Amino acid sequence: MNTTPDPQLPHDAELSALYRKLAVEEPATDIDDAILAASRRAVGSGPRAMRWFKSSWTAPLATAATLMVALSVALLVRDHAPSRQEQAVTLSEPPPAPAADAPAPAAAPAPASEGATPPLAEPPKAAMPNEAAVAEKPPQALQKAEKKSAPPVFSVEDAPAAASKAKDVAPAPVKPAPVMSAPAMSAPAMPAADAPPVMAAPEPVPMRDAKRDRLQEKTVAESVAPPTAASRSGAGSGADAAVPTAKPASPITSERNSTRRLLGATSTESAVDEASPEQWANRIRKLINHGEHKAAREELDKLRKRYPDWSLPPDLAEFSKEAP
Amino acid sequence: MSENQTDEELMLAYRDGDAGAFDVLYRRHRARLYRFLSHETGSPAAGEELYQEVWMTLIRSRERYVVSAKFSTYLYQIAHSRLVDWFRSHGKVRLEALDEDAPEPPAEACWQPDRQLDQRQEADRLRHCLSQLPPQQREAFLLKEEGEFSLDDIAQLVGVNAETIKSRIRYAISKLRNCLGGLLA
Structure with missing residues (x-):
């Protein structure tokens, strides 16, 4: 402000001095306080408003981000849910009955990571009901099963044949195979002509967690060959009746037929040599059931020579006592 | 700050x-x-x-x-x-007659030189004399004394030309001198 008055303005120095001497009023202190407080509130409201604004948009942002993450997780879970439901449905099917006359580990395909030895000794009795089950399966389910679990099926039922073709097949299932690549498993073990469709069927299994893959393999294997009580009671004859009804186009069925023929007619030395007495005995039983008593006796003789200390099961002992 | x-x-x-x-x-x-x-x-x-x-x-x-x-x-x-x-x-009319035509304060309201007043009374007297001014003259005078504004500032602030401001201030000074009387040397 100007300390000296504008020379253009009319001025009376004496009057101005008197005015300045007498006019000394000032606002009351409470008025000052009120105005200053109001000014601070007004200024404070700005930053407060800014803080509120920041907090008001950061909080929703954080909430939105959290919701997005949660939604993503939920969608992922939902994407995986159908497969789990499929597994649950499949697993809810009749569980594989314990093979009374077969070693328990052989009844279900052991995970490759666990099985040190391939399930070469699948008893024929366990295999033949499986055939019946496969024949009774709807084509879609069968194809699905083939796609998903050809290796386990093959390894369970056709392993002896595979062993007869190539002994070096055995290590294949031992591969660290949570992924259990079906081609890798089954390629060397295919029984020649019938096999290629099975080879082509499996799609590459995407690399996922081992647990889930093992579960899928188990599930599909069970869905392909759930040995029912009826089929088990039907033993060989029931299975035989079912085999012709199997669609010729089914690679698994044809493959099994060939394998069964191989097993029933001529077991190669290599396959027999590697069989345990119990497995050998099962094959002999199968020959007996097929009416090939001569071959059964020959196998029985070989079994006795190979395992002289092994005591024959009562049925085979009785069969050996019968006149040829 | x-x-x-x-x-x-x-x-x-x-x-x-x-x-x-x-x-x-x-x-x-x-x-x-x-x-x-x-x-x-x-x-x-x-x-x-x-x-x-x-x-x-x-x-x-x-x-x-x-x-x-x-x-x-x-x-x-x-x-x-x-x-x-x-x-x-408050129903008060600020637009009064031209400054030149404004009536002089009544004689009884003006300063009585024979009275001895203390500063408080002098301040009251000044307030009284100011209140006797026409509002526009008072405003111009106060803007000059309290606001210490220049002529142009006052003219801009009040919204009139500079000559009107000068006239208002001139009349205000004259009336105040007449009212304050003996307080001034």
């Missing part, structure tokens, strides 16, 4: 959120503005009321403040607007 900053810088700082700037600004203008309003209304109570309104208006409109003139002009423009409203609301 520096005391050396201009009013405009302080107001800009306050606009941007510096409460301390307002404190400095307020201290600079509080007494003068209060006296201006108090003398203009002729009532300390009314002056206080308007005084608070002016400052609150300034606080509320701080975000729109731009330096287009001196801050004091800006502040007293607010005060002038409040005064116009106040006079209107």
Whole structure:
């Protein structure tokens, strides 16, 4: 402000001095306080408003981000849910009955990571009901099963044949195979002509967690060959009746037929040599059931020579006592 | 906040959120503005009321403040607007006759030279004489004395030409001298 008055303005120095001497009023202190407080509130409201604004948009942002993450997780879970439901449905099917006359580990395909030895000794009795089950399966389910679990099926039922073709097949299932690549498993073990469709069927299994893959393999294997009580009671004859009804186009069925023929007619030395007495005995039983008593006796003789200390099961002992 | 900053810088700082700037600004203008309003209304109570309104208006409109003139002009423009409203609301007519035609204060209302008055009484006398001025003359005189504005500033603030302001001030001085009488040498 100007300390000296504008020379253009009319001025009376004496009057101005008197005015300045007498006019000394000032606002009351409470008025000052009120105005200053109001000014601070007004200024404070700005930053407060800014803080509120920041907090008001950061909080929703954080909430939105959290919701997005949660939604993503939920969608992922939902994407995986159908497969789990499929597994649950499949697993809810009749569980594989314990093979009374077969070693328990052989009844279900052991995970490759666990099985040190391939399930070469699948008893024929366990295999033949499986055939019946496969024949009774709807084509879609069968194809699905083939796609998903050809290796386990093959390894369970056709392993002896595979062993007869190539002994070096055995290590294949031992591969660290949570992924259990079906081609890798089954390629060397295919029984020649019938096999290629099975080879082509499996799609590459995407690399996922081992647990889930093992579960899928188990599930599909069970869905392909759930040995029912009826089929088990039907033993060989029931299975035989079912085999012709199997669609010729089914690679698994044809493959099994060939394998069964191989097993029933001529077991190669290599396959027999590697069989345990119990497995050998099962094959002999199968020959007996097929009416090939001569071959059964020959196998029985070989079994006795190979395992002289092994005591024959009562049925085979009785069969050996019968006149040829 | 520096005391050396201009009013405009302080107001800009306050606009941007510096409460301390307002404190400095307020201290600079509080007494003068209060006296201006108090003398203009002729009532300390009314002056206080308007005084608070002016400052609150300034606080509320701080975000729109731009330096287009001196801050004091800006502040007293607010005060002038409040005064116009106040006079209107109280049924007082500020647009009086031309300054030259304004009647002289009655003789009995003027200073009696034989009375010895203390300073308080002198201040009351000054207030009385100011209240006898026509509002527009009083406003021009107070803007000169309290606001220490230049001629152009007052003309801009009041919204009239400079010659009218000069005339109003001239008449105000004359009437005050006549009223105060013996208080002046």
